[in-house]
Amino acid sequence: MRYGEDVALSRVGGRVEVGEWVGLIGPNGAGKTTLLRSIVQLVPSEGRTLVDGTPTHRMPRRALARMIAYVPQKPELPAEMTVADYILLGRSPHIGYFGFEKTKDHVVCANLLERLDLTHMAARHLATLSGGELQRLVLGRALAQEAPVLLLDEPTSALDLGRRVDALEIVDALRREQGLTVLSAMHDLTLAGQFSDRLILLAQGKVAATGTPAQVLEEAILTQHFGHQVQVVRSSDGELIVAPRRTT
Numbered sequence: 001m002r003y004g005e006d007v008a009l010s011r012v013g014g015r016v017e018v019g020e021w022v023g024l025i026g027p028n029g030a031g032k033t034t035l036l037r038s039i040v041q042l043v044p045s046e047g048r049t050l051v052d053g054t055p056t057h058r059m060p061r062r063a064l065a066r067m068i069a070y071v072p073q074k075p076e077l078p079a080e081m082t083v084a085d086y087i088l089l090g091r092s093p094h095i096g097y098f099g100f101e102k103t104k105d106h107v108v109c110a111n112l113l114e115r116l117d118l119t120h121m122a123a124r125h126l127a128t129l130s131g132g133e134l135q136r137l138v139l140g141r142a143l144a145q146e147a148p149v150l151l152l153d154e155p156t157s158a159l160d161l162g163r164r165v166d167a168l169e170i171v172d173a174l175r176r177e178q179g180l181t182v183l184s185a186m187h188d189l190t191l192a193g194q195f196s197d198r199l200i201l202l203a204q205g206k207v208a209a210t211g212t213p214a215q216v217l218e219e220a221i222l223t224q225h226f227g228h229q230v231q232v233v234r235s236s237d238g239e240l241i242v243a244p245r246r247t248t
Contacts, residue, residue, distance in 0.1 A: 023196030032185035065093035079127035090144025131158035152184035189242040
């Protein structure tokens with residue numbers, strides 16, 4: 001995949017199993033966002049993506065939205081739209097062009113608002129919400145699609161630490177309940193390691209490393225590709241923690 005003369009992605013391939021959570025990590029400009037956008041046909045590419053054996057480029061847009069839900073870094077957020085109406089947009093792939101929302105559509109959205117602690121904000125306009133509240137709402141809209149595949153592009157960047165964990169735990173709970181397949185691009189390497197079954201490290205548009213979090217989150221590997229000394233330690237309960245080292 002190219003942007004002009006620049007190669008954004010080259011020979012990036014792999015398979016994500018049903019119900020698996022795969023984390024995309026890598027430095028800025030590595031191709032994480034481009035890969036996610038190409039999967040949902042938002043940018044043209046020479047390769048192809050298969051979902052349950054069907055190439056995504058052959059799917060009509062509504063059919064694709066029923067298969068894949070995508071949370072972008074910079075979603076469109078109509079300032080005057082209410083929280084309740086915005087999350088209901090996630091049900092659009094299940095509603096005919098001239099149809100109306102059914103009871104199930106409202107129930108799905110109401111349940112998600114409750115899980116995301118947004119029920120008390122249902123009547124508020126998006127312009128009145130904080131960045132963290134908006135990010136949770138965007139996640140809720142994607143989950144409302146009830147698609148079997150969920151793509152997340154930095155889904156917690158605007159959230160404080162506690163809210164980051166809460167949001168990812170909701171995704172993980174729904175993944176286990178519904179068999180969701182998750183592919184997420186994340187800058188927070190510690191959280192990527194905690195929630196992902198497997199990691200793919202992209203660098204300069206290519207796969208630089210792939211494997212379990214323990215295999216990829218190695219100090220030598222991360223230092224080589226992130227251009228800064230890092231340290232990887234294990235917490236008392238065995239979780240990997242990635243932190244930068246001061247160089248002076």
